[in-house]
Amino acid sequence: MANNNALNREREAYTKKHAKSKTMQAEAAKYLPGGSSRGTAYFDPYPFFVDHAEGHYVYDVDGNRYLDFMINATTYIVGHANPKVVKAVTDQAPKGLSYSAPTDVQVRLAKLLVERVPSVEKIRFTNSGTEGTMNAIRMARAFTGKPKYAKFEGGYHGNSEEVSISVSPPLSKLDPNGYNPVPEWPGQPPGVTNDVVIMPYNNLEACEDILRRHQHEVGCVIMEAVLSNIGYVPGKPEFLQGMRDLTKELGMVLIFDEVQTLRLAPGGAQEMFGVIPDVTCFGKIIGGGLPVGAWGGRDDLMALYDNQKGATISHPGTFNANPMTMAAGEATMTQLTPPVYKRLNALGDSLRAKLRATFDELDVPAQVTGVGSLFGIHFNEHEITDYRSYLKGDKAKLNAFYVGMMNEGILMFAKGIGALNINTTEKEIDQFVTAARKVVQRIR
Numbered sequence: 001m002a003n004n005n006a007l008n009r010e011r012e013a014y015t016k017k018h019a020k021s022k023t024m025q026a027e028a029a030k031y032l033p034g035g036s037s038r039g040t041a042y043f044d045p046y047p048f049f050v051d052h053a054e055g056h057y058v059y060d061v062d063g064n065r066y067l068d069f070m071i072n073a074t075t076y077i078v079g080h081a082n083p084k085v086v087k088a089v090t091d092q093a094p095k096g097l098s099y100s101a102p103t104d105v106q107v108r109l110a111k112l113l114v115e116r117v118p119s120v121e122k123i124r125f126t127n128s129g130t131e132g133t134m135n136a137i138r139m140a141r142a143f144t145g146k147p148k149y150a151k152f153e154g155g156y157h158g159n160s161e162e163v164s165i166s167v168s169p170p171l172s173k174l175d176p177n178g179y180n181p182v183p184e185w186p187g188q189p190p191g192v193t194n195d196v197v198i199m200p201y202n203n204l205e206a207c208e209d210i211l212r213r214h215q216h217e218v219g220c221v222i223m224e225a226v227l228s229n230i231g232y233v234p235g236k237p238e239f240l241q242g243m244r245d246l247t248k249e250l251g252m253v254l255i256f257d258e259v260q261t262l263r264l265a266p267g268g269a270q271e272m273f274g275v276i277p278d279v280t281c282f283g284k285i286i287g288g289g290l291p292v293g294a295w296g297g298r299d300d301l302m303a304l305y306d307n308q309k310g311a312t313i314s315h316p317g318t319f320n321a322n323p324m325t326m327a328a329g330e331a332t333m334t335q336l337t338p339p340v341y342k343r344l345n346a347l348g349d350s351l352r353a354k355l356r357a358t359f360d361e362l363d364v365p366a367q368v369t370g371v372g373s374l375f376g377i378h379f380n381e382h383e384i385t386d387y388r389s390y391l392k393g394d395k396a397k398l399n400a401f402y403v404g405m406m407n408e409g410i411l412m413f414a415k416g417i418g419a420l421n422i423n424t425t426e427k428e429i430d431q432f433v434t435a436a437r438k439v440v441q442r443i444r
């Protein structure tokens with residue numbers, strides 16, 4: 001267990017390097033609860049304020065530079081301020097930022113995604129991953145006529161009320177004999193908890209038992225092929241295929257949330273694992289760094305939104321498919337050719353191997369998780385396969401590691417996870433591993 005001294009020492013070192021950010025945080029907290037509009041932007045003692053970002057780097061107002069593996073929650077797969085993306089956005093801006101009519105660039109991005117992602121015959125854009133998953137579940141309910149949906153314990157699918165159940169429940173609220181839905185905050189209506197069924201990841205037998213019992217009320221299962229929220233833990237091949245077969249047999253729509261995992265292959269995790277869902281949700285990389293979300297799937301499902309035939313479900317949205325986002329998305333996605341994915345994934349393998357070797361050499365009990373260009377570090381003696389095994393990690397040590405890595409000029413998610421981008425080479429991988437070695441030696 002990292003003692004609090006280690007964490008305090010790292011925080012002190014951080015505070016010394018971030019005097020201006022401290023003043024700015026105090027000012028911000030007068031007008032914004034906690035000083036910001038984004039839950040994940042805050043960490044103790046206070047976050048640094050950004051001045052600018054370029055390529056692999058973020059620069060803060062205090063003059064510190066970070067080699068960025070956070071890249072806005074995996075979004076900047078082509079790096080910050082990528083020249084082609086900047087050009088696409090600056091070409092579009094003078095022509096108007098958004099209109100209440102369709103544009104060709106929307107069609108081009110839709111075509112690219114339909115051609116690449118095996119499950120998608122039609123796609124619809126919106127402004128966040130949250131809206132994408134919300135609509136996918138709504139569509140599945142309308143299609144099947146079944147009111148409930150199933151999700152995995154520890155799965156994050158955005159910030160809407162209905163998916164904010166059992167995302168990060170504390171151990172004390174988990175039923176040791178089952179998988180109870182745990183509200184994320186007070187005041188969530190009973191309808192929300194009653195309409196969701198919770199399952200354990202990577203445990204096909206338990207999922208089968210749960211889904212068969214709820215067969216007549218559950219219309220869909222939403223899941224990731226790699227569970228991001230617990231450090232990019234992949235579904236085992238027989239588990240993923242089993243979920244595909246089971247949902248098909250039970251008349252449930254299988255939704256893959258590929259908001260993060262689309263970066264694993266041109267066709268996302270579904271292509272990588274060879275398991276094709278009915279519906280796919282998108283976000284992050286497909287908008288090139290501007291607000292975006294989307295969902296797509298089989299024609300007969302997506303037809304519920306077809307205005308030419310009198311849409312069953314209406315989907316308005318002032319900024320849906322705005323040309324700024326579509327242009328940035330197109331400029332990003334067209335840079336992602338098959339060799340680019342291959343290279344990124346090989347670098348991810350290299351990072352994981354080097355981290356594992358370092359932790360072994362230093363005799364630090366740690367797990368290195370992840371797939372392709374997504375990685376996770378856990379101070380956990382146990383193999384991580386689901387949310388409950390993930391919870392066994394040493395949180396205090398992870399906090400100290402996170403702040404320590406920032407003190408070494410490396411940025412990642414506070415959860416000890418991160419992602420690579422096209423500017424990453426073995427040099428940046430080595431910088432990361434060298435910093436990790438220094439920090440674990442300091443905090444052990």
Ligand SMILES: Cc1ncc(COP(=O)(O)O)c(C=O)c1O
Nearest residue numbers: 128129130156157158259260283
């Ligand atoms: C797997 C997954 N689904 C959905 C979302 C929600 O996307 P957004 O933040 O754009 O609403 C996220 C965001 O991190 C995510 O990681």
